[in-house]
Amino acid sequence: MPSRPxxxxxVADIRRAVRAxxxxxxxxxxxxxxxxxxLALAAAVAFEAPRAGLAAGAVIVDHGLQAGSDAVAARAAExxxxxxxxxxxxxxxxxGADGGPEAAARDARYAALERVARAESAAAVLLGxxxxxxxxxxxxxxxxxxxxxxxxxxxxxxxxxxxxxxxIRRATTAQACADAxxxxxxxxxxxxxxxxxxxxxxxxxxxxETELGPGVAEALARTAEHLREDNAALxxxxxxxxxxxxxxxxxxxxxxxxxxxxxxxxLRQRLVRLAVRSEFGLSxxxxxxxxVCRLVTDWHGQAGVDLPGVRVVRRGALLHFEAxxxx
Numbered sequence: 001m002p003s004r005p006x007x008x009x010x011v012a013d014i015r016r017a018v019r020a021x022x023x024x025x026x027x028x029x030x031x032x033x034x035x036x037x038x039l040a041l042a043a044a045v046a047f048e049a050p051r052a053g054l055a056a057g058a059v060i061v062d063h064g065l066q067a068g069s070d071a072v073a074a075r076a077a078e079x080x081x082x083x084x085x086x087x088x089x090x091x092x093x094x095x096g097a098d099g100g101p102e103a104a105a106r107d108a109r110y111a112a113l114e115r116v117a118r119a120e121s122a123a124a125v126l127l128g129x130x131x132x133x134x135x136x137x138x139x140x141x142x143x144x145x146x147x148x149x150x151x152x153x154x155x156x157x158x159x160x161x162x163x164x165x166x167x168i169r170r171a172t173t174a175q176a177c178a179d180a181x182x183x184x185x186x187x188x189x190x191x192x193x194x195x196x197x198x199x200x201x202x203x204x205x206x207x208x209e210t211e212l213g214p215g216v217a218e219a220l221a222r223t224a225e226h227l228r229e230d231n232a233a234l235x236x237x238x239x240x241x242x243x244x245x246x247x248x249x250x251x252x253x254x255x256x257x258x259x260x261x262x263x264x265x266x267l268r269q270r271l272v273r274l275a276v277r278s279e280f281g282l283s284x285x286x287x288x289x290x291x292v293c294r295l296v297t298d299w300h301g302q303a304g305v306d307l308p309g310v311r312v313v314r315r316g317a318l319l320h321f322e323a324x325x326x327x
Contacts, residue, residue: 010175011044014168018044018126019052021156021164026123027055028162030085031113034060034076034185038128040173041165043180045126046083057087059116059125061109063095072185079182089116102195117160129154129163132170135217136200138224147286152231153224166221238270246275252322253279257314260296268293275321280310295319 018041022028028049030042042058049056058080062073073090080088091112096104113125134153141150156163165173177184193199208216241263247254255275260268269289276282276292284292284307291305295314304313304320311324 006179008175008179010040010172011179013172014040014044014165014176015048017164017168018048021126021162022048022052022054023123023162025054027057027120029113029117029120029122029125030056030058030080031109031125031127032058032060032076032080033128033187034072034079035128035187035190036174036177036184037130037133037165037170039076039079039182039184040176040180041126041128042080042085043083043176043182044164046085050084054123056085057089057120057122058085059113060088060090061112062090062092063105063108064092065095065101065105066188075185083182087120089120091116102197114160122160124162125160127161127163128165128173130165130168130170130173131221132201132205132217134166134224135205135220136197138220139200139204140196148227148231151224152227153221155228169217234266234270235274238267238274241267242271242274242278245271248279252310252320254318254320257296257299257317257319260293260319265293268296276307276310279321280323282308282310292319 022045028045030038030045032038032042045056058077060073060076060080062069064070066072070092073092077088077090093108093112095101095108098104098107116122117125137153138151141147141153144150154163154166156166174184189195190198191202193202205217245255245259253275255271260271263271269286272289272292273284276284288305288307292307292312295302295305295312296319299314304311306324309323311322313320313322
């Protein structure tokens with residue numbers, strides 16, 4: 001049997017956060033890297049899941065990007081088993097190059113986690129992202145100018161994925177590991193300034209805390225939460241409006257120009273994005289969305305807008321969204 005760590009404030013905080021986000025039934029899996037965040041999460045899940053009547057296992061994804069990564073994965077698997085988690089799966093994945101090394105590794109990792117979750121019929125996969133990760137995500141989104149969708153950061157629940165630790169600081173997970181007597185692995189990539197996120201973590205956030213006072217990370221996380229709430233409300237409203245406005249046809253759909261023009265830009269743009277995503281499965285960038293909206297607000301008889309697999313044209317008082325053959 002795994003030993004029971006003493007109930008310190010750090011351990012209690014993480015257990016409480018996990019308890020609040022466990023599903024009602026089924027199996028849960030912890031995405032375990034062996035680092036302090038995911039290891040503290042694994043320990044809390046191992047304690048809380050059985051008390052909630054849930055089975056709990058772990059998935060360790062070995063990207064094979066560092067020498068000795070197989071040994072790191074094996075050690076994390078041993079720690080998971082010692083905590084009482086079962087099943088424990090180690091997945092070795094190939095990492096491509098699309099989008100850069102970070103994005104490619106992330107895509108490979110999530111694909112592996114989803115594959116194992118399906119195989120185990122898991123109700124949820126728990127991820128170890130902390131409040132610090134959320135603050136870094138918001139700052140990176142702000143620097144890229146990528147809008148509210150990026151600034152709202154990571155959601156606590158998004159389909160299969162659950163992030164119980166978004167309200168927990170990174171220092172708390174490290175303390176919980178120390179209190180539980182489990183030694184985490186420290187990824188050298190987390191100290192490599194070649195990565196923008198590492199520079200935000202090691203330089204930008206500390207500078208903001210120095211110049212603006214403590215609490216910057218918490219404020220950024222609150223901002224993300226507020227934006228998620230606002231975005232969800234606007235999206236829900238856009239779906240209601242779209243049901244009334246959209247007219248589906250064999251070749252696509254139409255939206256009435258006067259109704260689009262009467263709505264504020266934020267709602268008009270959402271209606272356009274929703275139409276294209278729901279009918280054609282395409283997510284539009286802001287630039288693409290604005291080009292389509294110019295057919296509503298700044299139309300002088302110009303030709304339509306060609307999107308990947310979709311053509312948008314204005315004919316009189318209707319905006320037509322039609323499938324097209326790629327060149």
